[in-house]
Amino acid sequence: MNDQRLRLDLTALADEVTSVDLRDRTLRTSRRLGIQRAVATSAAALVLIAAATSTAFAIRPNQSPTPLPADTPSVTASSTQSPSPTPSASADAPPSSGSGTNAPAVHFGKLFYGPASGVEAKNANLRSWSPGGSVVRLAALPEPTALIRAGISPDGHRVAWVQIDVDGGSNLYTANVDGSDRQQVRKEVEQTCVYPVWSPDGRYLLFREWDATVGPGRVGVLDTHSAKKTVRWWANDRAGCNARWSSDGKIIAMINADGGVTLFDSSGNRKRDMPGLGTRGTWGNGDVVSLSPNGDRIALYRSDPSSEDATDPKVGVVRDTRTGEEIRLPLEGRKSRQVYFRTDGSMIVRVQAGSGYAVLLVDEDGKKIAETPEPASLKDIRILAVVG
């Protein structure tokens, strides 16, 4: 038989589909596209709100306050309740109740926040918070989803994101986190799979190219310091999504096509798949959150196994990348929502506390060093990065 047989069989296969009326669904989708486009158009520039001022936070080690519900009145809550177009620094709030004047300082670093999926454009500002200081409202990116995909540089000074421009192009931008010095560094960049991620030295950006005719293309590493923004392309065309770069610069983890995690070296050569991640498709894009400094541990989101409601918030877990085994965290009966590694191997663990959150500082061995309640104003958004 010849290709006529293939034609007939494809036709028979196509008969399996059930025709449905897509009119209403189409119009709803069209409206959503229109809104996204309008948001992109109306945001003519990044709004300069405030320069982030880091404030060291002193807290008594191992005498952290009893976890408080995050809706407990917070000295910083009011600073983000009423978005203001006027640039304002608000990092002069007094330390929170957890500080101790005679104790050695415990530094949580600076936490960057962005909206969770589905948040409307009006809340699309990047925010930062250093425990003990105020919440600072930073750049407003042109569309809400841009913040979900935003990559914060390791020094906390720059943000990178991909946005759909008015002409339909999907382009990669960088700016200072306060929105100043915005630069388009690459055209035609994929925006739903590989979010831009910074190298540990803050010089390079990993991204995936987008070809308007064939879709996602190669993974590239762009030199942001070079005048021509040169790109070194990965030879591996089977890379995954949602990359995370270890702070020693040697390992890049990505969600692979089977819904597991694959580890690559910094040139894109596949090193190994991480074992023990369960059945195919358990993990989705966005579920790789953070990688330990040498890539031996990974922080992931996963569905809450104790919940039967698939829409419940995911929980943050840490696993060993060689064995796949889950590493216990000092949660004291609470649910972990997000975990981020710091460059010294310690972790910032965001735990549910009442209707809000508390933030734990956990050392490399899994021992809690300190804890502080998170301002209530941050409870509806999520951590994007931890620096310092």
Add this chain to the structure above:
Amino acid sequence: MDNLLSEFDSFVRTRTPALLRSAYLLTGDQHLAEDLVQSALARTHRSWSRLHHSGNAEAYTRKTMYHLQVSWWRRRRVPESMPGDLPEPRGGGSASDHAHQTSLRLTLRAALVKLSPKQRAVLVLRFFEDRTELEAAELLGVTVGTVKSQTAKSLARLRTVAPELAELYVLEGSTR
């Protein structure tokens, strides 16, 4: 504006069945096919005022659909397992013929899922929609050479992932 909307409604309702058939072959799944067609139609709707007089609305929609489909990470991958309930094959024939036909369809569908999105798109365009190499190239926004090479690769891949089909599809690689 009402007139435009009415025209668009008519376009959606008359062309959806054909679009869904192609989308089903591209995705291998009823729900993914619906999502794909809906996404492509929505983009057509955004440009409807420009497209409705051009006579290119369907071509535009199909082109969008193929481009969206190739961005494989935008959707969950299709499970390779087969659903249990399949429609009865059409036409007459003995029970054993039906079983054979059903088995072939299952095999073909499973094999299609194992192709890359681009390879699937080329096969559907060339052997289901019966497009010429030039038409397929225009729709996919690639060169004719790419269509040729992707077609050859797709057929080779089909034979590899489903050796039982190899005997049926001894293809001469016809060109038009």
